[in-house]
Amino acid sequence: xxxxxxxxxxxxxxxxxxxxxxxxxxxxxxxxxxxxxxxxxxxxxxxxxxxxxxxxxxxxxxxxxxxxxxxxxxxxxxxxxxxxxxxxxxxxxxxxxxxxxxxxxxxxxxxxxxxxxxxxxxxxxxxxxxxxxxxxxxxxxxxxxxxxxxxxxxxxxxxxxxxxxxxxxxxxxxxxxxxxxxxxxxxxxxxxxxxxxxxxxxxxxx
Numbered sequence: 001x002x003x004x005x006x007x008x009x010x011x012x013x014x015x016x017x018x019x020x021x022x023x024x025x026x027x028x029x030x031x032x033x034x035x036x037x038x039x040x041x042x043x044x045x046x047x048x049x050x051x052x053x054x055x056x057x058x059x060x061x062x063x064x065x066x067x068x069x070x071x072x073x074x075x076x077x078x079x080x081x082x083x084x085x086x087x088x089x090x091x092x093x094x095x096x097x098x099x100x101x102x103x104x105x106x107x108x109x110x111x112x113x114x115x116x117x118x119x120x121x122x123x124x125x126x127x128x129x130x131x132x133x134x135x136x137x138x139x140x141x142x143x144x145x146x147x148x149x150x151x152x153x154x155x156x157x158x159x160x161x162x163x164x165x166x167x168x169x170x171x172x173x174x175x176x177x178x179x180x181x182x183x184x185x186x187x188x189x190x191x192x193x194x195x196x197x198x199x200x201x202x203x204x205x206x
Contacts, residue, residue, distance in 0.1 A: 097155030
């Protein structure tokens with residue numbers, strides 16, 4: 001998946017921040033701008049029930065400070081200084097346990113069936129849950145539904161592409177759909193990504 005709202009430097013910063021929060025990182029000699037972070041910071045982020053609470057966390061402040069550095073964000077300035085948008089991303093990513101690194105969009109991951117002893121099972125998110133996520137009316141509702149979705153993914157998602165998708169959702173939610181063709185919307189892309197994966201299960205099962 002090609003990133004639209006993050007450049008490669010910002011994606012690298014997000015991955016470095018996410019890695020610093022993981023328990024296994026504490027057994028290695030951490031260096032870099034996030035060396036002081038750890039699983040205690042991750043626990044605090046996970047307890048945040050809404051993006052506004054994430055903004056108050058030191059781990060988030062360290063992240064957004066670096067993301068907003070001019071040499072990092074470069075031409076990607078659509079979310080410069082937008083703490084709430086970044087808080088949506090940070091809070092949800094704190095629930096990711098494994099960086100899949102597969103480049104799949106958030107919706108693709110939701111629709112890709114788990115394998116059990118070589119056999120494909122059901123998609124992680126049911127169609128009903130996916131539709132609920134698609135119809136969230138505000139950032140707080142979306143934040144909570146997205147966290148549930150990550151948990152249903154067993155915490156496995158591509159950190160960079162998921163972050164980019166979350167920013168895309170925030171932007172589209174704020175702009176509305178008045179000036180947007182349906183085929184150009186994130187909802188259309190997500191539906192296409194989700195059902196392309198989930199319906200493969202139906203075709204295989206026949």
